[in-house]
Amino acid sequence: MNLDAKIPGGPLSQKWDKHRFDMKLVNPANKRKFEVIVVGSGLAGASAAASLAELGYCVKCFCFQDSPRRAHSIAAQGGINAAKNYQNDGDSVFRLFYDTVKGGDFRSREANVYRLAQVSNNIIDQCAAQGVPFAREYSGLLANRSFGGAQVSRTFYARGQTGQQLLLGAYQALSRQISLGTVQMFPRTEMLDLVVVQGHTKGIIARNLLTGEITAHAADAVVLGTGGYGNTFFLSTNAKGCNVSATWRACKKGAFFANPCYTQIHPTCIPVSGEHQSKLTLMSESLRNDGRVWVPKRKEDCPKPPGLVPESDRDYYLERKYPSFGNLAPRDISSRAAKEVCDEGRGIGPGGLGVYLDFADSIKRLGENVIRERYGNLFDMYEKITGENGYKVPMRIYPAVHYTMGGLWVDYNLMSNLPGLFVIGEANFSDHGANRLGASALMQGLADGYFILPYTIGHYFASAKIPRPSVSDPEFKKSEEDVRNTISKLLAVRGKRTATSLHRELGKLLWERCGMARNEAGLQTALKRIPELREEFWKNVNVTGGSGDLNQALEYAGRVADFMEFAEMLCFDALHRRESCGGHFREEFQTAEGEARRDDENFACVAAWEYQSPGRAPVLHEEPLVYEEVHMSTRSYK
Amino acid sequence: MNLTLKVWRQKDAAAPGHFETCQARDVLQDMSFLEMLDVVNEDLLARGKEPIAFDSDCREGICGMCSLVINGIPHGGQRGTATCQLHMRHFKDGETITIEPWRAKAFPLVKDLIVNRSAFDRIIQAGGFISAYTGGAPDANAITVPKPTADAAMDAAACIGCGACVAVCKNASAMLFVAAKVSHLNLLPQGKAEKDKRVWSMVSQMDKEGFGNCTVTASCEAVCPKEISLNFIAKMNRDYAIATLKGE
Numbered sequence: 001m002n003l004d005a006k007i008p009g010g011p012l013s014q015k016w017d018k019h020r021f022d023m024k025l026v027n028p029a030n031k032r033k034f035e036v037i038v039v040g041s042g043l044a045g046a047s048a049a050a051s052l053a054e055l056g057y058c059v060k061c062f063c064f065q066d067s068p069r070r071a072h073s074i075a076a077q078g079g080i081n082a083a084k085n086y087q088n089d090g091d092s093v094f095r096l097f098y099d100t101v102k103g104g105d106f107r108s109r110e111a112n113v114y115r116l117a118q119v120s121n122n123i124i125d126q127c128a129a130q131g132v133p134f135a136r137e138y139s140g141l142l143a144n145r146s147f148g149g150a151q152v153s154r155t156f157y158a159r160g161q162t163g164q165q166l167l168l169g170a171y172q173a174l175s176r177q178i179s180l181g182t183v184q185m186f187p188r189t190e191m192l193d194l195v196v197v198q199g200h201t202k203g204i205i206a207r208n209l210l211t212g213e214i215t216a217h218a219a220d221a222v223v224l225g226t227g228g229y230g231n232t233f234f235l236s237t238n239a240k241g242c243n244v245s246a247t248w249r250a251c252k253k254g255a256f257f258a259n260p261c262y263t264q265i266h267p268t269c270i271p272v273s274g275e276h277q278s279k280l281t282l283m284s285e286s287l288r289n290d291g292r293v294w295v296p297k298r299k300e301d302c303p304k305p306p307g308l309v310p311e312s313d314r315d316y317y318l319e320r321k322y323p324s325f326g327n328l329a330p331r332d333i334s335s336r337a338a339k340e341v342c343d344e345g346r347g348i349g350p351g352g353l354g355v356y357l358d359f360a361d362s363i364k365r366l367g368e369n370v371i372r373e374r375y376g377n378l379f380d381m382y383e384k385i386t387g388e389n390g391y392k393v394p395m396r397i398y399p400a401v402h403y404t405m406g407g408l409w410v411d412y413n414l415m416s417n418l419p420g421l422f423v424i425g426e427a428n429f430s431d432h433g434a435n436r437l438g439a440s441a442l443m444q445g446l447a448d449g450y451f452i453l454p455y456t457i458g459h460y461f462a463s464a465k466i467p468r469p470s471v472s473d474p475e476f477k478k479s480e481e482d483v484r485n486t487i488s489k490l491l492a493v494r495g496k497r498t499a500t501s502l503h504r505e506l507g508k509l510l511w512e513r514c515g516m517a518r519n520e521a522g523l524q525t526a527l528k529r530i531p532e533l534r535e536e537f538w539k540n541v542n543v544t545g546g547s548g549d550l551n552q553a554l555e556y557a558g559r560v561a562d563f564m565e566f567a568e569m570l571c572f573d574a575l576h577r578r579e580s581c582g583g584h585f586r587e588e589f590q591t592a593e594g595e596a597r598r599d600d601e602n603f604a605c606v607a608a609w610e611y612q613s614p615g616r617a618p619v620l621h622e623e624p625l626v627y628e629e630v631h632m633s634t635r636s637y638k
Numbered sequence: 639m640n641l642t643l644k645v646w647r648q649k650d651a652a653a654p655g656h657f658e659t660c661q662a663r664d665v666l667q668d669m670s671f672l673e674m675l676d677v678v679n680e681d682l683l684a685r686g687k688e689p690i691a692f693d694s695d696c697r698e699g700i701c702g703m704c705s706l707v708i709n710g711i712p713h714g715g716q717r718g719t720a721t722c723q724l725h726m727r728h729f730k731d732g733e734t735i736t737i738e739p740w741r742a743k744a745f746p747l748v749k750d751l752i753v754n755r756s757a758f759d760r761i762i763q764a765g766g767f768i769s770a771y772t773g774g775a776p777d778a779n780a781i782t783v784p785k786p787t788a789d790a791a792m793d794a795a796a797c798i799g800c801g802a803c804v805a806v807c808k809n810a811s812a813m814l815f816v817a818a819k820v821s822h823l824n825l826l827p828q829g830k831a832e833k834d835k836r837v838w839s840m841v842s843q844m845d846k847e848g849f850g851n852c853t854v855t856a857s858c859e860a861v862c863p864k865e866i867s868l869n870f871i872a873k874m875n876r877d878y879a880i881a882t883l884k885g886e
Binding site: 047050051054065066067068069070071072074075084086122124125126127128129130131133134135136137138139140141142158159161163164165168171172173175176178179185187210239240241273274276277278279281282380381384385386387450451454496498500501542544545549550552553 | 649650666667668669670672673674676677680683684686687688689691693694695696697698699700701702703716718719723724725727748749752754755756758759762763764766767768769770771772773774775776777778779781782783784785788789791792795796798799822823826828829
């Protein structure tokens with residue numbers, strides 16, 4: 001199958017403008033005749049649902065939480081990038097574009113990233129107009145900070161709660177549309193299947209989590225803003241409820257999954273404390289602006305309290321290895337460097353899986369008050385979880401699965417290979433390549449929802465002109481039956497193991513074999529073990545209760561069943577990509593200094609996988625990545 | 639450590655509820671309160687019993703989904719902390735812990751420890767927004783906001799909508815929640831145009847949902863995981879009085 005990204009012609013800087021003019025419009029009076037289903041109410045989903053409703057479309061929005069205000073975008077701390085150049089430090093649309101392409105290790109689509117940088121400025125305007133309480137200078141103008149490996153100050157923020165404030169802005173816009181009757185909201189409702197009628201996506205099957213009722217919903221298009229698949233690893237910084245089910249079930253219906261092996265391991269998380277751990281907590285990497293990362297030079301010093309390790313015996317390894325970026329080296333590089341020093345036996349804390357993030361120098365230079373003003377809530381959070389005071393003793397941090405750059409394949413219009421299925425935010429694969437830069441997730445989620453999808457979806461409606469089927473169509477009936485069967489199957493097993501214990505085992509396997517560093521033998525082991533684990537799941541999982549009311553064990557087991565299938569595709573992709581790039585590090589492909597070695601000749605492409613059937617390897621489709629404006633260089637942060 | 643839990647169990651809103659006693663064994667200090675409940679639930683599942691239903695999602699104190707009354711106090715009484723961030727090092731070996739759901743007429747019970755807080759969403763829908771259509775915004779720096787104003791708006795906007803303020807209040811009043819949103823938006827220049835209508839609509843909706851009145855006991859401020867100040871209620875009352883005088 002030919003994967004056509006539908007990138008418009010013309011110079012890079014004019015593609016989006018030209019495309020916006022070339023796209024067909026839907027007559028304002030006709031918009032209310034089109035129904036759109038939006039699954040997910042995070043930054044991407046909520047902003048899309050609100051903006052589409054404002055345009056006049058009839059929108060149905062679904063989320064599994066009790067309110068659309070709780071989606072996991074809310075947990076983003078650090079900030080949102082934009083090319084405003086308010087600081088006069090040399091930023092521009094082109095620089096933000098270039099940094100993002102380079103940060104993504106030249107594995108993202110040039111035209112998409114350029115457009116992202118262009119609309120970044122509109123996002124800040126929009127959010128300020130909505131009343132997002134961004135940080136301000138005494139002049140009353142917006143404040144910025146430098147963030148996550150950027151050499152300009154382009155990050156806008158609202159204390160350490162930027163994601164929360166941006167999400168509440170989108171939630172409030174969505175709430176306004178709900179009150180106007182243009183959006184019908186379905187909280188505590190989970191999408192369990194995608195319905196494709198004659199090649200076009202025309203609806204979903206959903207389950208009401210309170211009553212267990214299964215309902216079919218028909219629409220003219222379906223938008224998935226359902227987030228990433230980090231929880232496949234069991235332990236990640238995602239919320240407990242985050243799952244791959246919506247995108248995976250779309251994949252099983254024919255949507256291609258692109259680059260699943262690009263998983264981002266975030267360097268600054270609170271280390272694991274024991275087997276009981278249910279999730280990991282991220283500390284914003286803005287902390288790296290003022291904190292210095294170190295471990296003892298000698299193994300023998302590791303058990304000592306940090307205060308007893310003299311300055312001369314400390315290894316500030318990021319500053320040593322990457323003098324120009326130092327502690328601000330990008331996420332993939334910082335994470336791997338932490339793993340290296342821990343592998344050498346120089347890690348600190350329980351199990352030797354941790355490094356110090358030390359604020360002593362900054363406190364001496366700026367005073368504790370300044371540090372408290374900048375990061376107070378993060379220090380409080382750290383103390384709540386660990387019982388330690390980060391102002392007095394260095395924090396302990398370790399990398400954890402955080403964000404997933406891979407996702408459903410989409411073209412320039414954010415439409416998947418299944419016509420009528422649009423995928424936005426973290427759920428798609430499009431803008432971050434093999435590694436996402438800090439403060440770019442919020443930017444992409446809102447870019448897709450506010451400023452890109454509302455245009456491109458209209459073009460689809462105006463060109464496709466496929467009538468909306470009724471929910472009595474056989475395809476709906478069949479999907480509904482499949483969903484009911486899966487639920488009955490889960491309840492019928494009555495085995496001996498809980499879904500949690502099976503999920504934890506899967507996560508451990510992935511973390512060890514397909515985590516921060518991967519190799520062929522390890523991936524082969526994982527690919528052998530995953531089907532066995534899946535079999536064990538279906539033979540031995542224990543789901544109590546029934547399907548006719550609120551049953552959290554059942555919801556969770558359904559999600560774990562999907563992780564068990566998806567994990568295999570993740571490993572297939574990691575095995576196939578015989579190079580190291582961004583979040584994907586293959587031990588066989590590294591330089592003499594241990595840095596990632598890309599293979600542009602063979603792998604400057606998107607790997608989009610087509611699901612076959614249970615137990616059969618997925619089929620690969622490649623989209624070549626062509627760089628017209630930027631030169632593919634070796635990423636160096638030395 | 640080993641603990642005895644007295645947990646509220648209730649099949650649904652119609653069924654009568656009761657306390658059930660269960661044991662939490664080998665609890666570690668570093669566990670969060672919810673991780674302790676996870677372990678208890680794993681044990682219940684292993685014994686073929688139905689696990690305790692409770693809400694949680696982000697487990698880092700920001701989504702506002704978790705909602706437990708622990709030993710009589712919403713979120714357990716550690717200052718500025720949501721249930722999911724409460725850790726077991728604050729409890730003692732052998733202790734008995736009572737766990738209940740939020741209790742308020744406007745938050746009907748769903749199951750065990752889960753309640754329905756959609757009344758909060760309807761209050762926001764009544765006016766908790768600035769009507770800024772996507773696309774029509776001026777340059778973000780065109781409107782300056784004095785830093786103290788922006789900081790005060792942020793203090794109010796930090797509310798996570800968990801409902802602890804309602805759960806602790808003897809009147810089941812939602813004034814702190816409503817005041818936080820009214821203040822966040824009414825303080826900012828962008829929110830001034832709809833200031834009167836906003837406060838009036840949101841307060842009317844609050845009354846309609848069956849939340850009680852405020853008698854300024856300040857228990858809401860004490861349990862708020864984001865430590866939202868009671869002063870915002872005073873501000874809302876002033877805004878409400880002005881809106882009423884103007885005939886909103």
